[in-house]
Amino acid sequence: MSEVLQDLVNQPYKHGFVTDIESDVAEKGLSEDTIRLISSKKNEPEWLLEFRLKAYQAWLKMEEPTWSNIHYPKIDLQAISYYAAPKQKPKLKSMDEVDPELLRTFEKLGVPLHERMALAGVAVDVIFDSVSVATTYKDKLAQVGIIFCSMSEAVLEHPELVQKYLGTVIPTNDNFFAALNSAVFTDGSFCYIPKGVKCPMELSTYFRINTEETGQFERTLIVAEEGASVSYLEGCTAPAFSSNQLHAAVVELVALDDADIKYSTVQNWYAGDKNGLGGVYNFVTKRGMAKGVNSRISWTQVETGSAITWKYPSVILRGDNSIGEFYSVAVTNNYQQADTGTKMVHIGKNTRSTIVSKGISAGHSNNSYRGLVKVGPKADGARNFSQCDSMLIGDQSGANTFPYIQVRNNSAQVEHEASTSKIGEDQLFYFAQRGIDAEAAVSMIINGFCKEVFQQLPMEFAAEATQLLGLKLEGSVG
Amino acid sequence: MINKDSKTILEVRGLHATVNGVEILKGLDLTVKSGEVHAIMGPNGSGKSTFAKVLAGHTAYEVTAGTAMFEGQNLFELTPEERARAGVFLAFQYPIEIPGVANSQFLRLTYNTVQAQRGNEELDPLEFDDFVREKMKLLEMSPNFLDRSVNEGFSGGEKKRNEILQMALLEPQLGVLDETDSGLDIDALSIVAHGVNELVNKNNAIVLVTHYQRLLNYIVPDFVHVVDNGRIIKTGDKELALELETRGYDWVGVEYQAANLAMATQGAA
Numbered sequence: 001m002s003e004v005l006q007d008l009v010n011q012p013y014k015h016g017f018v019t020d021i022e023s024d025v026a027e028k029g030l031s032e033d034t035i036r037l038i039s040s041k042k043n044e045p046e047w048l049l050e051f052r053l054k055a056y057q058a059w060l061k062m063e064e065p066t067w068s069n070i071h072y073p074k075i076d077l078q079a080i081s082y083y084a085a086p087k088q089k090p091k092l093k094s095m096d097e098v099d100p101e102l103l104r105t106f107e108k109l110g111v112p113l114h115e116r117m118a119l120a121g122v123a124v125d126v127i128f129d130s131v132s133v134a135t136t137y138k139d140k141l142a143q144v145g146i147i148f149c150s151m152s153e154a155v156l157e158h159p160e161l162v163q164k165y166l167g168t169v170i171p172t173n174d175n176f177f178a179a180l181n182s183a184v185f186t187d188g189s190f191c192y193i194p195k196g197v198k199c200p201m202e203l204s205t206y207f208r209i210n211t212e213e214t215g216q217f218e219r220t221l222i223v224a225e226e227g228a229s230v231s232y233l234e235g236c237t238a239p240a241f242s243s244n245q246l247h248a249a250v251v252e253l254v255a256l257d258d259a260d261i262k263y264s265t266v267q268n269w270y271a272g273d274k275n276g277l278g279g280v281y282n283f284v285t286k287r288g289m290a291k292g293v294n295s296r297i298s299w300t301q302v303e304t305g306s307a308i309t310w311k312y313p314s315v316i317l318r319g320d321n322s323i324g325e326f327y328s329v330a331v332t333n334n335y336q337q338a339d340t341g342t343k344m345v346h347i348g349k350n351t352r353s354t355i356v357s358k359g360i361s362a363g364h365s366n367n368s369y370r371g372l373v374k375v376g377p378k379a380d381g382a383r384n385f386s387q388c389d390s391m392l393i394g395d396q397s398g399a400n401t402f403p404y405i406q407v408r409n410n411s412a413q414v415e416h417e418a419s420t421s422k423i424g425e426d427q428l429f430y431f432a433q434r435g436i437d438a439e440a441a442v443s444m445i446i447n448g449f450c451k452e453v454f455q456q457l458p459m460e461f462a463a464e465a466t467q468l469l470g471l472k473l474e475g476s477v478g
Numbered sequence: 479m480i481n482k483d484s485k486t487i488l489e490v491r492g493l494h495a496t497v498n499g500v501e502i503l504k505g506l507d508l509t510v511k512s513g514e515v516h517a518i519m520g521p522n523g524s525g526k527s528t529f530a531k532v533l534a535g536h537t538a539y540e541v542t543a544g545t546a547m548f549e550g551q552n553l554f555e556l557t558p559e560e561r562a563r564a565g566v567f568l569a570f571q572y573p574i575e576i577p578g579v580a581n582s583q584f585l586r587l588t589y590n591t592v593q594a595q596r597g598n599e600e601l602d603p604l605e606f607d608d609f610v611r612e613k614m615k616l617l618e619m620s621p622n623f624l625d626r627s628v629n630e631g632f633s634g635g636e637k638k639r640n641e642i643l644q645m646a647l648l649e650p651q652l653g654v655l656d657e658t659d660s661g662l663d664i665d666a667l668s669i670v671a672h673g674v675n676e677l678v679n680k681n682n683a684i685v686l687v688t689h690y691q692r693l694l695n696y697i698v699p700d701f702v703h704v705v706d707n708g709r710i711i712k713t714g715d716k717e718l719a720l721e722l723e724t725r726g727y728d729w730v731g732v733e734y735q736a737a738n739l740a741m742a743t744q745g746a747a
Contacts, residue, residue, distance in 0.1 A: 421577070425537060425538075426574050427574055427576055429534075429536055429537065429558060430570065430573070430574045430576070431559075431588075432535070432557070432558035432559040432562065433534050433535075433558055433559075433561075433562050433567075433568050433570075434562055434584075434588035434591070434592075434644065434648070435559050435562040435563040435588055435591040435592045435595065435648075436559060436587055436588055436591055437559050440587065440591075444579050444583070444584070444587065445576060445578065445579060447578075447579075448576070448577065448578025448579040448580070448627070449577075449578045451578055
């Protein structure tokens with residue numbers, strides 16, 4: 001049985017192709033000059049160049065972190081090109097003007113944009129390499145005062161908003177990768193929901209890394225004003241290159257009084273081949289500030305790709321009665337490594353957080369949950385519930401749980417539950433005896449295991465995630 | 479029941495099987511015809527449960543010699559799932575728990591998988607719900623079984639009912655019940671046995687693997703076989719089971735050895 005299962009695990013990456021679009025690629029290497037080049041290419045205001053240079057100075061003094069449970073050869077940051085943009089200017093007004101080659105790429109990815117627009121009613125801010133190509137539904141959103149555009153555009157058209165919030169949740173010197181991102185980010189998404197507005201549709205961005213050996217430094221900022229609410233979807237795929245690609249994104253969320261931000265991710269970047277060669281290095285800093293009273297920030301992630309995942313979407317619960325949530329499924333197979341989790345920092349009174357983490361490891365992979373629950377001295381009545389479940393497939397994979405709990409307030413209630421299970425031969429035999437083959441069995445078990453997280457995903461994403469997991473894991477039991 | 483126009487459902491000849499290199503089955507022969515109920519009895523470790531698992535194709539067991547023809551097909555050439563789809567059903571002695579998978583979902587998948595194999599219509603969740611609820615009445619199961627995870631937190635009796643429910647859904651040609659009576663109280667035993675009796679007809683057959691005669695008061699066998707040391711050493715009718723209940727198994731072994739000795743002596747003479 002295990003051979004069949006191994007074959008299934010080792011299915012080639014479906015999204016492995018390179019789009020033949022001419023790219024404008026900067027010289028490799030990082031220096032102050034590179035940063036000035038990026039800034040001038042993008043016609044940025046002076047304050048943003050300063051922001052970048054300050055981050056760069058901080059970064060120079062920082063060391064790459066080594067505390068996580070992942071192992072990889074040192075990344076040569078001078079061998080990366082920090083700017084690549086499709087030669088696609090000026091900006092396009094409608095999808096008809098988009099390069100047909102690009103549209104075909106999206107179709108191969110199974111994300112036909114026009115179809116999404118028409119059928120799903122999803123506004124998609126398309127990121128192709130580092131520059132936004134087309135933004136849909138912008139007018140409709142603009143009618144209710146919502147700004148949803150690329151970061152570059154926001155910098156030029158809404159500089160006061162960007163300047164007010166950029167770097168306020170994740171300071172430029174927060175960590176090695178966030179500092180790097182702050183210095184060299186090329187584009188990303190910006191979303192602003194004004195006071196009292198409930199965003200009428202799911203906002204969605206599809207990222208795609210396209211140019212070989214181009215670092216991806218996306219920057220996303222979402223601000224929900226008083227009483228506003230928004231649900232944001234991020235989905236990713238990347239082509240199958242053999243050389244590793246670094247991805248160091250930064251996502252900042254700000255929720256003011258009574259605001260609600262829901263951020264969902266399905267990540268399926270190239271994970272490397274079955275021997276662990278290649279794959280994306282994904283070092284992401286995501287953090288939300290539940291700044292106002294009664295605000296809520298909810299992260300949902302389904303991490304299936306990347307050779308290395310280093311990611312801890314967190315919530316700073318500053319407003320009284322604010323709520324932070326983290327729902328995660330992390331799947332690793334072959335030689336993938338994931339060290340992912342969250343931080344819930346309780347500062348305000350009666351703040352509540354929920355953590356549900358499901359880690360699935362197959363092949364020779366290593367999957368770690370790392371989470372911090374911190375309750376400050378003023379956080380009276382703070383409550384946290386954490387549940388971390390691991391599932392092992394086969395006997396070569398590893399699962400770890402590293403929960404850190406720091407409580408400085410006696411009225412706080414913190415609960416942590418953890419479990420480890422294994423898909424065994426006996427379960428598979430039970431299914432087989434009922435006519436169900438190993439693929440269908442694993443898919444059913446895994447989907448059952450991840451149910452609590454999938455329920456948090458928006459509908460169309462949930463279906464996608466279910467399929468993705470099936471593809472990643474079917475038959476990986478041996 | 480034994481009838482004249484019955485066809486052979488299962489024919490096992492000279493079956494040898496090992497687990498972890500240890501031989502458990504040592505030349506087992508058995509013929510099962512449609513409409514028949516066979517009881518396989520024997521002491522602990524005699525090989526009766528191994529026989530059930532080998533028929534179903536459990537990967538821990540290796541068939542080293544012998545054949546098993548199921549409705550004209552060589553069973554040992556089929557994967558476990560192919561055997562199940564072809565109509566071999568094993569009611570497990572210890573049904574495994576599958577956390578997170580709703581029973582309703584599991585039951586529908588297995589039902590549709592087998593129906594697809596037979597070229598029948600598959601049922602959507604609503605149609606299936608009506609269908610399965612009807613079948614559950616047979617086993618006096620509460621509908622909330624459907625929402626619970628497969629066997630998770632089920633009592634012994636509930637697990638066994640769930641097994642028979644699956645048999646009722648799949649309507650196999652051959653139902654192999656591996657110690658279905660173990661862990662059942664008298665009420666549950668009667669319900670489960672009633673469920674099994676409802677399923678027996680002239681086109682299918684049942685093999686009951688059991689330790690005790692008790693079950694056979696409820697499901698009356700046409701044949702009772704005694705397994706010892708990996709082979710069938712005596713076959714009789716339901717009266718044999720009663721005799722075993724009073725006398726135990728030892729005398730059968732003694733009788734078998736004496737007969738073998740007599741044959742050997744005759745051969746020598």
